[in-house]
Amino acid sequence: MVRCEVMFVIIPRAARYSAFAALFFASFAASTFGWSHDSTPEERDVTAAKFVAQKLQIWQDRMDLKDWNIRVQLVRADQLEPKTLGNIHWDTDSKTATIAVLSTEDYKLPWKAMLDDMEFTVVHELVHLELASLPRSEASRRVEEHAVNEIAGALLKLARHP
Ligand SMILES: [Zn+2]
Numbered sequence: 001m002v003r004c005e006v007m008f009v010i011i012p013r014a015a016r017y018s019a020f021a022a023l024f025f026a027s028f029a030a031s032t033f034g035w036s037h038d039s040t041p042e043e044r045d046v047t048a049a050k051f052v053a054q055k056l057q058i059w060q061d062r063m064d065l066k067d068w069n070i071r072v073q074l075v076r077a078d079q080l081e082p083k084t085l086g087n088i089h090w091d092t093d094s095k096t097a098t099i100a101v102l103s104t105e106d107y108k109l110p111w112k113a114m115l116d117d118m119e120f121t122v123v124h125e126l127v128h129l130e131l132a133s134l135p136r137s138e139a140s141r142r143v144e145e146h147a148v149n150e151i152a153g154a155l156l157k158l159a160r161h162p
Contacts, residue, residue, distance in 0.1 A: 004128070051119075052072050052118050056099065059122060068097055068129065069097070071097075073098065073099070074104065075103060077102060085101070086099060086100050086102060087100045090129060123152040127155075
């Protein structure tokens with residue numbers, strides 16, 4: 001399983017709007033992330049969207065990326081490259097980026113494990129963003145993907161077991 005497909009293109013207006021919408025609806029979500037039973041797929045996505053938005057804020061701060069305008073949205077599997085769990089699109093000129101994370105509807109993991117994995121995707125994509133100004137080739141992309149996974153894993157390990 002590849003974590004993501006990095007794309008560096010300008011974010012379409014529609015994508016920006018849906019990220020706004022996701023955050024807007026997320027503000028009505030329950031205050032805890034523990035519930036998952038007896039909830040609809042829409043409610044699960046709203047709760048997870050709020051969780052990833054909070055994690056984005058925390059990690060953006062930790063990784064000193066506050067000068068970027070970054071949004072995160074949950075998307076269905078058919079909106080991602082096959083066998084990927086997320087992606088990031090950025091525009092270095094305007095310093096805007098959108099992170100896509102696989103929707104709860106397409107995750108096969110239990111609730112808590114799924115949220116942890118979603119946080120991993122957010123951190124992973126932010127590490128890509130830190131490397132945004134480096135030159136890239138087809139060969140370097142594969143190496144970068146591996147290095148980004150290692151760095152993201154180490155950061156999360158530190159954060160969860162300091
Ligand atoms: Zn990646």
